[in-house]
Amino acid sequence: MVNYEKIINYISNHAAFISILIVSVMGLNSVFVDKGNEWEHWSWLSLAIIMVAYLGVEFLRYRKDNISVEEHFKKYLLDFENWEETDENNWHYKPHPEFIVCPTEEEYWEVKGGENWVRAATNPRAFVRPMQLQYNQTVITKIVCIYFDEMRYFIPAPKVTGMIGSGENWYYSLCADDFYFFLLPLLTKKTVEQIVETGEFSSRGCRVPVAIFSSEQEQNQFEVFLTQRPIENTEIFTYPSRPNDPYINDKDKEIISYSKVVLARLEEYRGLIQ
Numbered sequence: 001m002v003n004y005e006k007i008i009n010y011i012s013n014h015a016a017f018i019s020i021l022i023v024s025v026m027g028l029n030s031v032f033v034d035k036g037n038e039w040e041h042w043s044w045l046s047l048a049i050i051m052v053a054y055l056g057v058e059f060l061r062y063r064k065d066n067i068s069v070e071e072h073f074k075k076y077l078l079d080f081e082n083w084e085e086t087d088e089n090n091w092h093y094k095p096h097p098e099f100i101v102c103p104t105e106e107e108y109w110e111v112k113g114g115e116n117w118v119r120a121a122t123n124p125r126a127f128v129r130p131m132q133l134q135y136n137q138t139v140i141t142k143i144v145c146i147y148f149d150e151m152r153y154f155i156p157a158p159k160v161t162g163m164i165g166s167g168e169n170w171y172y173s174l175c176a177d178d179f180y181f182f183l184l185p186l187l188t189k190k191t192v193e194q195i196v197e198t199g200e201f202s203s204r205g206c207r208v209p210v211a212i213f214s215s216e217q218e219q220n221q222f223e224v225f226l227t228q229r230p231i232e233n234t235e236i237f238t239y240p241s242r243p244n245d246p247y248i249n250d251k252d253k254e255i256i257s258y259s260k261v262v263l264a265r266l267e268e269y270r271g272l273i274q
Contacts, residue, residue: 069135070179073099077182080189089131089154091186100134101186104142111146116255117158117172120208120239121149124247129154131183143183148208153201154187156180158210161219169231171259173211175219209259211266225269226262235261 076082076093083091083101093099108129111118118126126148133140144157158172159180174181176192184195196214201207213219239256241248 069138069140072096073133073135073140074179074182077101077186078192080185083186089129098136100136101183102132102134104130104132106130108147113249115146115157115172116252117208117210117259118146118148119241119248119252120206120256121153122206123148123150124241124245124252125150127151128157133183141179143180145183145187155201156183156187161211169258170255171209171211171262173213173219175213175216177215209256209263211259211263222266222269226265229265229268231258231261231265 076096076099079093082094084094085091089101089103091101108127111126111128115126115128118124126146129145129147130142131145132142145154146157147154156174157180158174159178161171161173174184176196181192184190185192188195190198196212198212201210213222236257239253239260241253
């Protein structure tokens with residue numbers, strides 16, 4: 001199967017050389033144009049085709065030059081195999097090393113509260129580590145990331161998602177078309193499809209309850225489904241945490257218990273729409 005995206009990327013990356021080559025061929029072809037010979041018809045046709053090719057290449061070059069740095073980052077982060085780690089959590093994109101992912105100057109700090117989902121990991125202790133996307137010396141954006149399960153896992157901090165259901169229950173999620181999400185392929189060495197298909201993050205035999213959506217549209221549709229098929233209190237079973245664990249409080253147990261039912265509902269929703 002022809003990989004058209006790869007061909008387009010190759011043309012975009014070599015647009016200047018290809019344009020020069022096309023102009024050279026155009027000049028050579030012009031020798032045969034309007035000479036009143038048997039080649040005249042084909043010469044004009046060739047000139048028209050060459051002009052179309054030239055305009056196409058120039059359009060690709062224009063589009064490439066006018067893509068924002070953020071869009072370049074999104075594209076390059078998906079190509080996680082071409083990033084090189086030069087120091088702990090310091091990467092640069094090998095084809096374009098001016099694109100850099102690195103920690104901020106802040107030291108990481110321990111999660112004291114607010115990231116309830118991490119308490120479901122085998123080790124409930126977790127740390128916040130702010131990262132930044134950098135183009136040359138310019139910081140494009142900062143992304144809060146979380147180390148959890150004895151720093152075995154490192155992901156962008158999932159977002160608190162809605163106040164769905166009764167009381168103060170909510171769940172945590174990541175959405176595949178959110179800019180935060182684009183750091184995940186680099187950190188997990190998995191494609192977006194693999195991350196979405198897995199649905200949850202493993203933690204040495206158990207899973208932390210973070211919902212992964214393929215798009216904001218899917219998330220919105222699921223939340224509509226959740227209002228039509230609300231979670232009942234009888235479905236929520238208290239999360240069986242370790243007794244007397246100082247890192248897990250009652251609110252953590254409540255959110256984790258609720259989130260696990262949300263994830264079960266998400267599986268149900270996806271089963272219905274397939």
